[in-house]
Amino acid sequence: MTLLTMMAVVTVAIVAQRNLFAVVVFGSIYSFLMATALVALDAVDVAMTEASVGAGMSTVLLLAALHLTRGDEVKPLRRPLLPMLVAVVIGAALVYGTIGLPAFSDPQAAIHTHVVPRYLGDSLRETGVPNVVTSVLASYRGYDTLGETTVVFTAGAGVIALLRRRRREKKK
Template structure:
């Protein structure tokens, strides 16, 4: 995946970048399966590798597939990015070990979800129970966000009707 990221950064042909991005998404989905997050992996594979690749190809069809050469060498952004990477890696050193049951995140509401979800909601998949029931407000918010994104795209890209009132097709 690191090789792919470097390849995406260096590649000037945007078509290749889109294809590499799709491959990256599929690798990410595999990693998520390995982490037992199958729900997220399905989303990553279908959205990241599937639909957004097609959307990016559609955008390339509209605006051409060759990236313009940058005017200046972007050393400052590179330096900032490296500093942030260093800070994030330093931050991970303070995290509890991977899948440590004593980690703080597993002490708060997780035991209740895992123990009570089946009895309270009758839904064996805890992810679905948490998503749709315990965190129903959050999911409603997410749905509204998706809705807003759709409305925004419609508002930005809609081709206006003709002045004489005829529909556009």
């Protein structure tokens, strides 16, 4: 609960801060807090990925982009009343939606009674891997992981295509 509150505070700092370097550093802190919260929520595999990819790689990518662009954000000309209104209305609708959801850690919630007992009970016998996350990711949903690598490959190809064109133009 404390962690989540700290994350909310860091998010406010990100919204308010105009120096983009500071925003990137706050974003890294936010990712580490998120990784810690994920450990507390028993999602150890996700926490490791978030700490390395979210707090590590994303920060490096953002810093590299800042190096190539400008470091400060200009002050907006208009007062952001409409976006604030949109955000508050959507937030209110979502909070209204949570009233019908089961309380935190309710063992009778639908998420714990369907599908999962099958994986927890049979996956060790069927795949021989004790870590259920690994067996679902690599075995039961292997095609999904293949699709994911396709997405990463496409994004990498896109980045190379965008930045290579630039280098060629510089040569001319």
